[in-house]
Amino acid sequence: xxxxxxxxxxxxxxxxxxxxxxxxxxxxxxxxxxxxxxxxxxxxxxxxxxxxxxxxxxxxxxxxxxxxxxxxxxxxxxxxxxxxxxxxxxxxxxxxxxxxxxxxxxxxxxxxxxxxxxxxxxxxxxxxxxxxxxxxxxxxxxxxxxxxxxxxxxxxxxxxxxxxxxxxxxxxxxxxxxxxxxxxxxxxxxxxxxxxxxxxxxxxxxxxxxxxxxxxxxxxxxxxxxxxxxxxxxxxxxxxxxxxxxxxxxxxxxxxxxxxxxxxxxxxxxxxxxxxxxxxxxxxxxxxxxxxxxxxxxxxxxxxxxxxxxxxxxxxxxxxxxxxxxxxxxxxxxxxxxxxxxxxxxxxxxxxxxxxxxxxxxxxxxxxxxxxxxxxxxxxxxxxxxxxxxxxxxxxxxxxxxxxxxxxxxxxxxxxxxxxxxxxxxxxxxxxxxxxxxxxxxxxxxxxxxxxxxxxxxxxxxxxxxxxxxxxxxxxxxxxxxxxxxxxxxxxxxxxxxxxxxxxxxxxxxxxxxxxxxxxxxxxxxxxxxxxxxxxxxxxxxxxxxxxxxxxxxxxxxxxxxxxxxxxxxxxxxxxxxxxxxxxxxxxxxxxxxxxxxxxxxxxxxxxxxxxxxxxxxxxxxxxxxxxxxxxxxxxxxxxxxxxxxxxxxxxxxxxxxxxxxxxxxxxxxxxxxxxxxxxxxxxxxxxxxxxxxxxxxxxxxxxxxxxxxxxxxxxxxxxxxxxxxxxxxxxxxxxxxxxxxxxxxxxxxxxxxxxxxxxxxxxxxxxxxxxxxxxxxxxxxxxxxxxxxxxxxxxxxxxxxxxxxxxxxxxxxxxxxxxxxxxxxxxxxxxxxxxxxxxxxxxxxxxxxxxxxxxxxxxxxxxxxxxxxxxxxxxxxxxxxxxxxxxxxxxxxxxxxxxxxxxxxxxxxxxxxxxxxxxxxxxxxxxxxxxxxxxxxxxxxxxxxxxxxxxxxxxxxxxxxxxxxxxxxxxxxxxxxxxxxxxxxxxxxxx
Numbered sequence: 001x002x003x004x005x006x007x008x009x010x011x012x013x014x015x016x017x018x019x020x021x022x023x024x025x026x027x028x029x030x031x032x033x034x035x036x037x038x039x040x041x042x043x044x045x046x047x048x049x050x051x052x053x054x055x056x057x058x059x060x061x062x063x064x065x066x067x068x069x070x071x072x073x074x075x076x077x078x079x080x081x082x083x084x085x086x087x088x089x090x091x092x093x094x095x096x097x098x099x100x101x102x103x104x105x106x107x108x109x110x111x112x113x114x115x116x117x118x119x120x121x122x123x124x125x126x127x128x129x130x131x132x133x134x135x136x137x138x139x140x141x142x143x144x145x146x147x148x149x150x151x152x153x154x155x156x157x158x159x160x161x162x163x164x165x166x167x168x169x170x171x172x173x174x175x176x177x178x179x180x181x182x183x184x185x186x187x188x189x190x191x192x193x194x195x196x197x198x199x200x201x202x203x204x205x206x207x208x209x210x211x212x213x214x215x216x217x218x219x220x221x222x223x224x225x226x227x228x229x230x231x232x233x234x235x236x237x238x239x240x241x242x243x244x245x246x247x248x249x250x251x252x253x254x255x256x257x258x259x260x261x262x263x264x265x266x267x268x269x270x271x272x273x274x275x276x277x278x279x280x281x282x283x284x285x286x287x288x289x290x291x292x293x294x295x296x297x298x299x300x301x302x303x304x305x306x307x308x309x310x311x312x313x314x315x316x317x318x319x320x321x322x323x324x325x326x327x328x329x330x331x332x333x334x335x336x337x338x339x340x341x342x343x344x345x346x347x348x349x350x351x352x353x354x355x356x357x358x359x360x361x362x363x364x365x366x367x368x369x370x371x372x373x374x375x376x377x378x379x380x381x382x383x384x385x386x387x388x389x390x391x392x393x394x395x396x397x398x399x400x401x402x403x404x405x406x407x408x409x410x411x412x413x414x415x416x417x418x419x420x421x422x423x424x425x426x427x428x429x430x431x432x433x434x435x436x437x438x439x440x441x442x443x444x445x446x447x448x449x450x451x452x453x454x455x456x457x458x459x460x461x462x463x464x465x466x467x468x469x470x471x472x473x474x475x476x477x478x479x480x481x482x483x484x485x486x487x488x489x490x491x492x493x494x495x496x497x498x499x500x501x502x503x504x505x506x507x508x509x510x511x512x513x514x515x516x517x518x519x520x521x522x523x524x525x526x527x528x529x530x531x532x533x534x535x536x537x538x539x540x541x542x543x544x545x546x547x548x549x550x551x552x553x554x555x556x557x558x559x560x561x562x563x564x565x566x567x568x569x570x571x572x573x574x575x576x577x578x579x580x581x582x583x584x585x586x587x588x589x590x591x592x593x594x595x596x597x598x599x600x601x602x603x604x605x606x607x608x609x610x611x612x613x614x615x616x617x618x619x620x621x622x623x624x625x626x627x628x629x630x631x632x633x634x635x636x637x638x639x640x641x642x643x644x645x646x647x648x649x650x651x652x653x654x655x656x657x658x659x660x661x662x663x664x665x666x667x668x669x670x671x672x673x674x675x676x677x678x679x680x681x682x683x684x685x686x687x688x689x690x691x692x693x694x695x696x697x698x699x700x701x702x703x704x705x706x707x708x709x710x711x712x713x714x715x716x717x718x719x720x721x722x723x724x725x726x727x728x729x730x731x732x733x734x735x736x737x738x739x740x741x742x743x744x745x746x747x748x749x750x751x752x753x754x755x756x757x758x759x760x761x762x763x764x765x766x767x768x769x770x771x772x773x774x775x776x777x778x779x780x781x782x783x784x785x786x787x788x789x790x791x792x793x794x795x796x797x798x799x800x801x802x803x804x805x806x807x808x809x810x811x812x813x814x815x816x817x818x819x820x821x822x823x824x825x826x827x828x829x830x831x832x833x834x835x836x837x838x839x840x841x842x843x844x845x846x847x848x849x850x851x852x853x854x855x856x857x858x859x860x861x862x863x864x865x866x867x868x869x870x871x872x873x874x875x876x877x878x879x880x881x882x883x884x885x886x887x888x889x890x891x892x893x894x895x896x897x898x899x900x901x902x903x904x905x906x907x908x909x910x911x912x913x914x915x916x917x918x919x920x921x922x923x924x925x926x927x928x929x930x931x932x933x934x935x936x937x938x939x940x941x942x943x944x945x946x947x948x949x950x951x952x953x954x955x956x957x958x959x960x961x962x963x964x965x966x967x968x969x970x971x972x973x974x975x976x977x978x979x980x981x982x983x984x985x986x987x988x989x990x991x992x
Contacts, residue, residue, distance in 0.1 A: 031362040041359040053411040058110040062379040068125035069428035073098040091118035114150040121170035136162040161187035171232040176485040183228030230304040236478035243306035248324040249275035262585040268926040272343040285329035305367035310445035313374030327364040331357035341573035342544035374444040380410040437466040464492035472500040477508040507539035551583025564594040571606040612654035619658020634680040648684040656712030714745040747778035774804040839966040849972025906944040
């Protein structure tokens with residue numbers, strides 16, 4: 001029997017393998033444990049109890065489940081896990097139908113509905129059959145002759161990515177609008193409809209960094225805001241939530257089609273981490289897991305199956321909570337959600353105690369579902385190892401515990417400890433439409449959604465009368481909302497219903513009513529005039545919806561008035577601010593003028609961001625009359641004299657940023673403006689310069705904000721200020737930013753001075769100088785002069801900086817760059833690896849290795865308190881072999897995760913940027929660069945963007961690292977956790 005098992009969580013930038021080792025407890029659980037004996041090892045919330053629903057041999061490796069209208073439990077078994085079928089073998093995933101024939105709560109009867117599927121991931125009941133995600137496809141399967149075997153098998157969509165067993169399309173889920181939503185599994189794909197009646201005019205859809213939805217009746221399909229990894233859920237109010245390894249609960253706040261209203265607005269992320277994510281997350285495993293990762297220990301590493309609980313079999317305080325599985329910690333985590341403007345905040349369900357956890361490390365919860373009885377059901381794969389196998393080191397691919405548990409699996413029910421009467425619902429398919437309509441008011445979401453689905457499948461207009469009554473008279477927002485959406489699908493949402501809903505005044509119901517109307521809102525004789533009145537209701541979600549709606553009528557006075565009213569309430573809600581900006585594409589100067597008229601000393605700080613963003617939008621639109629009116633605002637006196645500097649700085653900064661994006665210059669606009677405007681602007685720039693240099697009297701935040709404004713003002717005083725900041729600011733970030741600004745404003749002058757004193761600069765500033773000078777065509781010639789004259793050693797250029805230089809296309813530069821770098825190519829990796837094998841045999845000092853790491857690795861990697869994680873964490877390395885680490889460092893392109901390919905972006909201005917794609921929306925791309933910098937770029941500004949096909953981690957580190965240095969570095973990476981003396985260990989033995 002194994003005394004310990006490995007949980008392998010892979011994350012890679014330079015082929016770095018992240019290992020999390022679970023050590024044997026003082027009193028280890030003798031895994032595997034028989035299903036009936038598993039309860040002795042669980043700890044659950046004291047107000048609930050755990051019951052066994054199914055276990056092996058009825059279920060094996062369950063990863064998804066759903067109850068249909070006949071109380072049949074459909075279960076997806078991913079028996080291919082983790083590496084898929086061997087060559088020549090058939091796929092092994094199955095879908096089973098489970099029945100509880102004796103009504104004792106245990107599903108004792110299992111039949112195989114369909115087998116030989118490849119990596120099946122999701123199941124959704126529909127029209128007597130099921131919609132299934134598997135094998136890069138969405139299929140529909142149905143039994144038509146009553147033998148529980150699929151005799152109808154239709155492929156509806158094809159082309160989801162299949163390159164990784166764990167990262168595939170999953171969790172088909174009905175939204176309140178009747179569309180089926182699917183998480184794409186992070187890898188995307190190129191998807192097309194293949195069902196014959198849908199395929200005729202079907203176009204391939206690129207799912208890069210988006211999720212997917214389709215309408216099962218019409219066959220319409222599109223990409224939607226994503227991306228979810230494994231899990232997808234809705235709440236009662238139409239909000240969609242997803243999750244990924246390190247993000248246990250993300251709220252999709254903005255949909256892509258909403259952002260598309262205004263292509264000038266840059267938004268880096270359309271989702272909100274409702275639950276603390278990554279290093280801010282906390283989980284409390286009771287398996288006595290010990291992990292070497294400073295970022296992953298006690299945190300989410302494999303979050304999946306996120307579910308907003310909406311049943312009625314748990315105490316009321318659990319309703320609307322989020323539940324997320326963490327299989328590596330053998331637990332289910334609970335967060336309590338609270339409205340927060342347009343989105344949510346959360347707090348843990350219990351302090352440092354999980355909702356559900358086991359001391360049995362084989363307990364692997366991966367997904368959840370609601371049952372007809374209102375309980376929360378949990379899928380447990382029950383395995384020794386949960387792997388991410390795509391990049392697994394060869395020596396681990398055949399280890400004996402990899403498949404332990406592939407003959408096991410469990411499903412549990414979580415319900416209240418107090419006895420409750422839950423009458424069996426029977427077969428809902430047998431109920432008349434009138435009774436189904438009554439179930440739309442049921443407190444258990446399974447009843448509501450199943451009844452809703454059946455009525456929609458029947459398209460039975462007989463339900464309309466009852467649904468209208470529910471929509472208007474129900475005091476429960478969730479049931480009124482369910483009725484509203486179903487009425488819309490049945491084309492029964494009439495004007496009289498709309499009027500009564502508005503009169504009742506529930507902001508949640510009104511918000512969903514507005515969303516359900518869509519484009520039809522603007523032909524409603526009642527709703528349209530009410531929008532301004534609704535904006536006065538103090539409710540974040542409703543105001544957010546109204547702001548997005550306003551964009552569809554922003555070319556009208558009514559739309560502008562609505563946006564002005566909403567902007568006054570946007571001070572502390574960043575998502576409402578974004579919605580206003582999206583919709584402010586016709587009259588941003590009117591909105592800005594009204595906002596400034598309402599700005600006081602008390603609210604100036606909270607409004608500065610909105611003022612700056614509106615001014616940026618005006619600058620980017622570059623319309624003469626708008627610009628003149630906005631520049632004129634600089635001369636206004638606001639509520640208090642000491643307010644003017646702060647507001648003026650926001651105005652100027654926004655205009656400068658917007659004009660630059662329109663390939664215009666603020667300095668030129670000011671030169672052509674009224675003398676009073678020029679005077680006000682010069683006074684503001686002088687204030688910014690003084691504040692940026694007030695090292696002792698201003699906060700780092702104030703200095704940084706003031707410094708940013710100097711990007712748009714170039715004169716002798718500004719250049720002197722930037723020189724002073726570079727020389728004397730106590731903050732390294734401000735010094736680096738001053739270098740960037742000076743070089744942008746005066747590339748030739750700055751390059752000359754920065755290169756003259758180059759040798760005396762600190763390593764961080766030298767690196768910044770070389771990167772900045774490599775980016776701009778105007779600053780490249782002086783840099784090439786210094787390199788050609790050997791004032792700067794060619795070895796100082798990092799591979800990333802060399803790559804930036806090589807992207808410049810001007811013939812005179814390109815020939816010089818090619819000649820200069822011709823002999824700087826990296827030696828053959830095999831020869832380098834052969835030379836550095838000696839490092840594996842040298843006596844090593846991890847303390848010296850810390851210094852090597854600090855000099856060469858901290859711009860992209862973090863270990864302990866050193867560095868930043870542009871790349872995934874490499875601190876989990878206690879179990880990694882030194883020879884594997886050596887290959888990862890010297891040959892980083894041997895295996896790369898798709899999410900961490902380096903991209904080079906050439907802007908219209910000629911500037912060159914490089915980094916990894918952090919997020920992408922329909923109109924912008926956000927890249928992460930070394931030193932953890934992020935830049936969001938509108939796609940309209942990009943001349944060229946292409947993957948370099950290689951890791952962001954450069955090849956050629958051996959130029960700066962000797963063989964002895966490498967030995968020390970590897971020792972530090974492996975043994976850094978032991979250097980504080982808290983964990984007694986023989987470091988020399990650990991290195992081996």
